[in-house]
Amino acid sequence: SSQNLSEEFAKAARQLKKEAPRIQFGKIDVTHQHDLRKEFNIREFPTVKFFVDGSREDPIDCKGVRQASAFITWVKRRTGPSTALINSTDQAEAIIHANDLAVIGFFKELHNDNVEVFCETARDVPEMPFGMTASEDVCANYGIQKNTVVVFKKGKPVHNEVLEDGRQNKLDLTRLIKTFTLDLVTEYNLETSVKIFDVPVENHILLFTPTNSETFNAIYDNYKSAAAEFRGKIMFVLVDTNETRNGRVFEYFRIREVDVPAVRILNLTSDAKYKMPADEVTVENLKEFCQSYLNGRAKLHLSSEEIPEDWDKMPVKVLVGKNFNRIVF
Helix, strand or coil, rough: CCHHHHHHHHHHHHHHHHHHCCCCCCCCCCCCCCHHHHHHCEEEEEEEEECCCCCCCCCCCCCCCCCCHHHHHHHHHCCCCCCEEEECHHHHHHHHHHEEEEEECCCCCCCCCHHHHHHHHHHHCCCCCCEECHHHHHHHCCCCCCCCCEEEEECEEEEECCCCCCCCCHHHHHHHCCCCCCCCEECCCHHHHHHHCCCCCCCEEEECCCCCCCHHHHHHHHHHHHHHCCCCCCCCEECCCHHHHHHHHHHHHHHCHHCCCCEEECCCCCCCEEEECCCCHHHHHHHHHHHHCCCCCCCCCCCCCCCCCCCCCCCCCCCCCHHHHHCCC
């Protein structure tokens, strides 16, 4: 909530005042400040912007950062180095084992496009510590031969991403790494919904099923298997249809009890919905659905009632989703 973020913001400001007194903090209620609101294109609340070197041109947006600790890290990485330089295996191990999650970049040399992309990504993912190394000994210790980003979870490597020279996209890397702040499959509830939307992945797949059904474990295992393959490209979400507080989500997707288990893909940017053509939630069906969606082959799902038989009998025609485009356009 706005109130919550305001408190975290204040907490971070107090801490940074001691550690980095050069950084000034301010809070504006833009209710009556229409000019400022327009100038800085403020569309949602709260919005946090970071102004550099006294310039009001192009401030940096601070999005999706909600904890004071992450906010402090975000600011520090904007004003200083975003990544710790690692020269020994001991240093690497210290970073990897001191935190639940850690990201290490292993490079042939520390001056190339890949390193730049890595450091940029570190600025946008303040929830995790980042380290980088070009030490042959350190790379050899982890069996790394190419420019590679490794995500460690609880001290163990959980993902290796080999970086292509000059072709690595910062947004793709940011998306991928941010997904590790969530589980492979995230169960939807009031608490996690905020986190789900903070990860900049615009494609979400949702599995609607009662979690207490006999078939749940098998279906969930299949869903997790598919999730591992599309990490960073599609966010996998579980919606428990027994949970009455999820009612609005069922309504939005027009899911009824008779339909479950059901699988839908939602594109957050266009708000377009897609329905998995197959009924069975198998790994193959899920993979095929996700792949066809990413390739732009999935059919748009229009939630619609059947066309009433007498829809055109009267001067005012009855339109539903299925005949809307044909009649109106």
